[in-house]
Amino acid sequence: MGDGRWRTAGSALMRVIVVWGVSTITLLALAGILPDFQLQSDDGDSVTKTAFTAAWGAGAFGLLSALVWPVLVRALLIVPAFVLGMLVFFLNGSLLLIALWLIPDGRGAAAPETAVVVAAVMSAVASATSTALAVHDDNAYRRRLSRLAQRRRRRSGTGGADGEGPPGTVFIQLDGVGHDVLAQAAADGIMPTVAHWLSDTEGHRLTPWRTDWSSQTGASQLGILHGSNHDVPAFRWYEKETGDVMVSSRPASALELQRRAIVRTHDGGLLTVDGASRGNLFSGGADQLALVLSMAARRGKGRRSRAGYFAYFSDPANAVRTxxxxxxxxxREIGQSTRARIRKETPRIKRGGLYPFIRAFATVVERDVVVSAVIGDMFGGRTAVYADLVAYDEVAHHSGPRSRDAEKVLARLDRSLALIVKVAEHTPRDYRVVLLSDHGQSPGETFAGAYGLTLKDLVRAGSGLPVPRRAQRTRSGSEARDAVRTALHRPVAGGEEKQLTKASDPVVLASGNLGLISFPDIDGRASQEQLDRRHPALLGTLANHPGIGFLLVHSERDGSVVLGRDGARIPVAELKDGQGPLAPFGPGAADAIRRTDTFPHVADVMVNSMYDPATGTVHAFEEQIGSHGGLGGEQSRPFLLWPRDMTDPLDAVAAEGGRRAAELVGAEAVHRVLRRWLREVSGPQVPVRTTDAVRGAGDGLPGEEEDAGTGAGG
Incomplete structure (x- = not known):
């Protein structure tokens, strides 16, 4: 063994001894503080004997954590992440009780609840000590990175020696962060990492891009990762031929949308070449997955996307910290919502029930697991990584996109970005970090909060169907009922309005400030003429409501038309930005509507809420005071932030076969930009054959479990 190997072995042994020593001291301190925790016999022991007992217990706990904990976590991968998080303390405490039981002569004992506390402190101290030693030993850090890179090359047969080959690319999606919100957060010092990127010395560039009409993650991320979001009219929609409601956040729906996109594009996705997908709705064709929703729908052993959980929670310190x-x-959420109620802040929605725990999962567990997985990908030298951090989007929905709560989440996300940048300084290959978002958010009081009834209530009232008493008593509900009576020439007092024909109830769905109305008993897309015969007051009631901006409906006579207030009726082919019902919505609205109108599953009636350009507000048809899904305001204006030495996005679109426009429009155009950037450094991306891609979307993708050891905790 050479001198270098002896030094390496000696350094590693020294780190183990130091961590063991610190853990022993910690155990002694806890035994002196906690009444239900002892390291002595009942008759008492000498200081030396007690120290020996503590050292034995610390060593046993360390070995169990290193050997048994990863096995436990892998066995529990079938458990949902939320439940696994709750089991962390119990499992760690159980390992400590076993370690105390292994001490000779029964000198170690602790009450179960005390064992949980002791185990948590021991794991945190050991992790902190080990990290501190690694930070001060650059050679050890480099060796670890080198081992990870070599392991990755052995598995895939790709890559070169440290520092060789083209740079990799990490795409970090900050879900729901609009262009203006990001720019303001950087200017105000809330996001110093982003501010540094935007400085002249760092040389990054920031630009907005415009979403499709459906300004939400399902449509945007599908287009970005798979190159097509055709026939995704909203976050949720009704498909008449099957009677199913497609929901982008439902695993089975996400898998089907991914399959459809692959069939349409004849390509597996952005990440088919040595890629990793982390925390996304869709895989992007990657063979390494963690927390990917579309893959959660797969059945069979080894086909669920759990590698990210194992990689992170295999380190008990990570589990305890998270x-x-x-x-x-x-x-924190309970305190913030209570403060908002006491101050009577408006607009405001209910934030009780399970929401505090849902928020905690999005802002803590998902963030920690995804960031850890990204760091593991960079250590392993992977070519392309796409990761979604959903924390801001979740909080902004309930607290508002420019609230203090949301700003604090942005600050924590910026620290995660800083960590990724720091890691990039030590990885075996160079990395370019690209930051982007899938949509923004527009603020505003909910439709129900402003008018006292939901969109569904208004549709039912306008159709002459029964509505709840609370909706009947509102002005909107009364006007809708009066309109029905007038249209039918049947002034009914106090009774239910009669319909001209027997019909099933309409299906009314909401995606932010975009509403979709479908009539299941009408084959195909219902026409304006059919609806006017069946529900003569419905379209007029909706189009003239102050909370609604415009409707899209098909006409047998004029093709599809947009309806607005005061009888406005414009054929889609003649729509112009800034005119008629589209006057407040800005550039690109007409084209966005025309594109959605071609979708096979466009709803019978598409409803976009009002938009006030002076305040930037919309009315969500869901319980959200920060919303996205339709047209109006910052929700349609996400961002793209990239290193200045990469091709300008507009030039990249042109190079990929598109025309050079004045702005970047649509998620599919963003896909072409990202694909171009990957080709510039890695050469042509070999497309996956359609048959193979579809099979991968519906079945298992190879390699996801092999990635478990490359996370930060692996």
């Missing part, structure tokens, strides 16, 4: 942060975040 669990503590989870509890703290849930408490």
């Amino acid at each position: 669990a503590l942060s989870f509890v703290a975040e849930a408490g």
